[in-house]
Amino acid sequence: MDTPTHELMSALASMFDSGKYADLTIVTANTSYPVHRALLASRSSFFEGICNNAFRESETGVIDLSQDDPEAVEHMVHYFYHLDYLNKPLSRRSSQRSARSTSPRTPCFPTRRRSKKSKLALIEDPLLAMLSAATPAPSVPRMEQPDDQDILDVSAKLPDTPMQDQFTDDPFEYVYNTEPKADVEQTHLVTHAKVYAIAEKYGIVGLKSLSRKKFSDQIQTHLDSEELPEACQEAYESTVDTDRGLRDIIIQAFRSNPGLSSRKDVEVILRETPGLAFELFRMASGLPVTS
Template sequence: MDSPQVELMSALATLFECGKYSDLTIVCGTKRYSVHRAIVCSRSEFFDGACRNPFKESESGVIDLTEDDPEAVEHMVNYFYHLDYLSKSLSRRSSQRSRRNSPLSPRRPAQTRPKKFSLAMVEDPLMAMAAAAGAADGPLTPPTEDATDEMDADASTKLPDTPMADQHDENPFDALTADAEADIEKPHLVTHAKVYAIAEKYGIPGLKSLARKKFAHQIEMHFASPELPEACQEAYETTVDSDRGLRDVVIQTFRAHPEISLRKDVELAMRETPGLSFELFRMASGLPVSSL
């Protein structure tokens, strides 16, 4: 039996998926989200004000957020009903395994063994006897092509039943590379920064706190990610100076990993983001940053 919390979350998810009893529509570009005022307005100061006061949004039941980032809006709406966003999906490795094990998925045919191969690698007693006889009686006459084909066929029947075809079928290093890539979680640093900004804009403290936690966790694990420069710019350009939520995380990352400043892409981002450059300068000079 499901716990009350699981039952409640399942009910909220069902309301969002089917749109039943919805009385408000959030529009962002071509996407429309059928939501519920009781759920949305109780979580956001902006939506509460838009629906409570005599604005056109309260009369039409439509709130247009087309000027906002579509991805951030989608994550915001998902948070209202799931208390989360960017939930971890099935990994590529698991999906590959499921496709291999699925009876509906076509199995990759094993490559047939080449008809001609080097007999020198085959440990066959008969071949050893022939080699010994050749050493005693002089060099053997090279067999004809037909005789070689017969010898190849005989030798293939004497080979042990080993997965040699699978060894020729794929490179083991390719599998290692695929597994390594599957284990690397995409950081989504820019996405977390955008969600943080939209949560601040529309007064959703829970989402703002969640986005900061996700951003801090991912930047700690992926400080070498190519996303880092853009994420730093996003954090400084979409928040006010007094909002230290993401900025302190960025400064702490540079303090813990000073080698980041030597990257060319980071240097370019610093040149284009005065706020970031100024705070990094104060940090390098031993001056306080958070008190600015």
């Protein structure tokens, strides 16, 4: 991500964190979010309709979403200002640090400890380093070799480990160690299904596409998750039959992994979710899933 983009994203994050210039409030069952109507109206057909027409919400400045899942609303609002969700918010400090780390004057090296000599060789001008490497080393007068006893005496006085002053911290270590790390272990299949549903409900095309991708990526790596059956049920119960965004992903997962149907927890969900059970029956029978 280039510097102008970081600057824009940092500004949006700052607007959300501070609530400055907010002219709408989204209210859920347990919290409220000061938001900006210009931003929401440009990203959502639902919010655009509210802002452009004489609805009560437009007059009062309060949009009541208390009937929606609070977690899904939270991720939706987060997406408006960060273009993502379930990630670490971008702060102005991290934006400046990222821009500094990608500057052509600041080389990026992996985080590890180096000796002083090797660090100076890396930080100095590359052309000077090349010239230095190509220049023959000056001749050094041959010194008288010590005898074996002298070598043993000196070796006995040296510590077993390198001396502390031979090493120092990498000047770029702070840049790497403070960057957020992706959470690849935890499963969020149900959350992605809920976010997909709320994105469809409020006409947020980008969020719907993003949640579908996240759901697809996780269902491939978390087939054994205890959350999988609930996520399948959530996807089928929160979307209409004609919305194939998540349903096709689920059917393909069962088609590629026939053993899923024999899981006890999956069997319980199939009994409670007729739409999924019917489509899996048609798939097993070699019939088209959708007519």
